[in-house]
Amino acid sequence: MGLMDGKVAVVFGVANHRSIAWSIAQTLAREGATLAFCAQERMEPEVRKLANTIGSNEIYTCDVGNDLDVPSIFHQLGERHGGIDAVVHSLAFANREDISGKRFVEVSRDGFLLALDVSVYSLAFIAREAEPFLKARGGGSIVTLSYLGSERVVPNYNVMGVAKAALECSVRYLAYDLGLSQIRVNAISAGPQRTLSARAISGFQDIERIVNEHAPLRRNIDGMDLGNAALYLLSDLGKSVTGQVLHVDAGYSIMAL
Numbered sequence: 259m260g261l262m263d264g265k266v267a268v269v270f271g272v273a274n275h276r277s278i279a280w281s282i283a284q285t286l287a288r289e290g291a292t293l294a295f296c297a298q299e300r301m302e303p304e305v306r307k308l309a310n311t312i313g314s315n316e317i318y319t320c321d322v323g324n325d326l327d328v329p330s331i332f333h334q335l336g337e338r339h340g341g342i343d344a345v346v347h348s349l350a351f352a353n354r355e356d357i358s359g360k361r362f363v364e365v366s367r368d369g370f371l372l373a374l375d376v377s378v379y380s381l382a383f384i385a386r387e388a389e390p391f392l393k394a395r396g397g398g399s400i401v402t403l404s405y406l407g408s409e410r411v412v413p414n415y416n417v418m419g420v421a422k423a424a425l426e427c428s429v430r431y432l433a434y435d436l437g438l439s440q441i442r443v444n445a446i447s448a449g450p451q452r453t454l455s456a457r458a459i460s461g462f463q464d465i466e467r468i469v470n471e472h473a474p475l476r477r478n479i480d481g482m483d484l485g486n487a488a489l490y491l492l493s494d495l496g497k498s499v500t501g502q503v504l505h506v507d508a509g510y511s512i513m514a515l
């Protein structure tokens with residue numbers, strides 16, 4: 259018996275095998291979920307290859323900045339499955355120049371709006387479009403990915419830190435709105451992972467080193483830690499948990515130094 263037996267999960271944000279979304283998808287598949295993937299067009303061939311390894315051939319291409327893609331995907335998901343049970347929002351974007359050494363004070367209006375649009379508005383957009391299909395199953399669960407740069411200053415994280423603060427606040431407002439329909443919304447605040455997006459952040463290796471040295475567990479986390487945390491939030495194990503930010507970071511976020 260798997261914790262996700264009979265459940266349909268929709269995963270946004272797989273780019274390659276290093277993606278946090280991929281670790282979560284593997285965990286959900288292991289627990290019996292039927293998986294559908296929503297990926298940017300240029301990632302599609304790689305995502306299709308990965309999806310096939312866990313028995314899924316359901317891939318939709320999607321740019322969350324496009325007003326038509328997300329509604330069309332949920333429409334197709336509804337036709338295919340009737341309803342859905344879980345949504346993983348594991349995506350973010352900022353211009354490289356805004357997270358690679360320039361001071362935050364120099365962020366442009368366009369750079370600011372782009373980061374907030376792709377990384378934050380997309381959660382509300384996806385939640386709104388997913389709502390009827392989650393409701394069709396009597397409720398469900400949405401998980402997004404955040405980072406400590408929302409609460410503390412992490413040099414170079416800059417506009418993405420501001421975006422993550424807005425994301426975590428969005429989680430609380432969405433949890434309130436959707437709670438009436440028994441839809442839960444939570445965030446995982448993850449320790450640093452060497453992914454495509456992380457490589458764009460200047461000084462990422464320093465962040466990893468500091469976590470390894472100073473986290474209470476004196477180590478970093480891995481993708482499976484995030485998969486298991488997401489499983490808790492997306493399955494009935496977490497059925498009374500909503501509006502929360504769960505830190506999965508070997509405890510690093512409690513440290514002052």
Ligand code: NAD
Binds near residue numbers: 452455
């Ligand atoms: P990743 O590069 O593997 O994934 C980012 C995904 O965002 C990619 O699949 C990309 O296609 C998608 N994306 C970007 N713009 C998009 C758009 N306009 N439309 C649709 N999809 C778009 O990197 P990741 O580290 O797995 O990132 C996943 C999430 O985890 C992000 O929200 C990130 O901020 C967060 N996070 C990452 C770390 C880390 O250290 N890697 C730590 C904490 C939180």
